Amino acid sequence: MNNVLAVDPQKVPVKKLRSGNAIPVVGLGTFGSDHITPDQVAEAVKEAIRLGYRHIDCASVYMNEKEIGGAIKEAIDAGYCTREELFITSKVWNDAHHRVIESCEQSLQDLGLDYLDLYLVHWPFPNYHAPGCDGDARNPDSVPFKAENYLKTWNDMETLFKQGKVKAIGTSNMTIPKFEATLDKMEILPAVNEMEIHPCFQQEALFQYCVDKGIQPIGYSPIGSPARPERDRTPDDAVDIEHPVVQQIAKRLGVHPAVVCIKWAVQRGEVAIPFSTNPRNYMSNLAAVTSSPLTDDEMEAMKTVECGSRLIKGQVFLWEGANSWEDLWDLNGEIIQ
Ligand SMILES: NC(=O)c1ccc[n+]([C@@H]2O[C@H](COP(=O)([O-])OP(=O)(O)OC[C@H]3O[C@@H](n4cnc5c(N)ncnc54)[C@H](OP(=O)(O)O)[C@@H]3O)[C@@H](O)[C@H]2O)c1
Incomplete structure (x- = not known):
């Protein structure tokens, strides 16, 4: 761990959310691939906080919130920061859309916190009776998105916000048609939408839609998730960090x-949540936003990297009768049910 430079958290820019709180533009992701243990993630969280991270992206389905809670407590007890200086996110999983309040209570208990800074609906596809996904298998309890069901779930999110148990509420993996079917019926609008964004998959239309609606985009898999599980790999997937434009800019900057992916994301206006358990890597991701930016020409060149390469396709959330993962993403502008 020696030789890894700390970053002054005060130098990390924040984005003010419509809920009033401010989110640091880089957070540490905590969904590790299969070979990473919860203790390894927790160790990374504690060390990352010591070295300057203040934003941690968690979720109940990552099955490591207890260990991360221990790491947060140790970090605070060691005097690295106060609770108030941290920004902690968690998410309600697909099997708990009908018991959002209990699910949030469980995450609070596991994380050892009195409140969350942000709570998200992880995916808009409920499976009411079975936990998670198992490898490649479809979950027989998955059902399609229905606006009326989502709005019931959202109503409980709003209750948590009003109770002060969460300081902001948001969505994840939404599409423009799904927003169009729900936003104007929500009492409290989402502060963020967490969505897949990396240079090869920029989601420009959804990104702009969110910005126009005052919904802060948070980009997940910002590096192109090089260690994602086998179930999320297909031969056509692009590799962001091997793209010549990305590599050329990296060469110029000596990084x-x-x-480059993190610099691009944040300069574009996102919040990015790269995962890493390697201190050198996660600290270079945080330091990315405190050193010289990409030039205007480089930002223009990065637009050409886009090739529509969605990596996290969500195929395990398909319901009986749906044809392909593409049905999840409303590609024709219509919600398929
Ligand atoms: N809302 C959702 O549905 C959703 C879905 C997917 C992910 N997420 C969140 O987004 C986070 C990040 O996504 P992700 O884990 O899929 O992908 P990612 O952040 O794009 O990629 C992580 C991988 O990149 C490597 N890496 C990170 N920084 C590096 C650096 N500076 N140099 C070289 N390699 C580097 C890491 O390896 P090392 O550990 O070796 O550094 C790790 O294997 C997740 O952990 C999770 O919190 C949310």
Whole structure:
């Protein structure tokens, strides 16, 4: 861990959310691939906080909130920061859309916190009776998105916000048609939408839609998730960190291509949540936003990297009768049910 430079958290820019709180533009992701243990993630969280991270992206389905809670407590007890200086996100999983309040209570208990800074509906596809996904298998209890069901779930999110148990509420993996079917019926609008964004998959239309509606985009898999599980790999997937434009900019700056992805994301206006358990890597991701930016020409060149390569396709959330993962993403502008 020696030789890894700390970053002054005061130098990390924040984005003010419509809920009133401010989110640091880089957070540490906590969904590790299969070979990473919860203790390894927790160790990374504690060390990352010591070295300057203040924003941690968690979720109940990552099955490591207890360990991360221990790490947060140790970090606070060690005097690295106060609770108030941290920004902690969690998410309600697909099997708990009908018991959002209990699910949030469980995450609070596991994380050892009195409140969350942000709580998200992880995916808009409920499966009411079975937990998670198992490898490649479809979950027989998955059902399609229905606006009326989502709005019931959202109503409980709003209750949590009004109770002060969560300081902001948001969505994840939404599409423009799904927003169009729900936004104007919500009492409290989402502060953020967490969505897949990386240079090869920029989601420009959804990104702009969110910005126009005052919904802060949070980009997940910002480096192109090089260690994602086998179930999320297909031969056509693009590799962001191998793209010549990304590599050329990395060469000019003398950094790993991953750092270019983070710089690009934040300069574009996103919040990015890269995962890493390697202190050198996660600190270079945080330092990316405190050093010189990409030039205007480089930002223009990054637009050409886009090739529509969605990596996290969500195929395990397909319901009986749906044809392909593409049905999840409303590609024709209509919600398929
Ligand atoms: N809302 C959702 O539905 C959703 C879905 C997927 C992910 N997420 C969130 O987004 C987070 C990040 O996504 P992700 O884990 O899929 O992908 P990612 O952040 O794009 O990629 C993580 C991988 O990149 C490597 N890496 C990170 N920084 C690096 C650097 N500076 N140099 C070289 N390699 C580097 C890491 O390896 P090392 O550990 O070796 O550094 C790790 O294997 C997740 O952890 C999770 O919190 C949310």
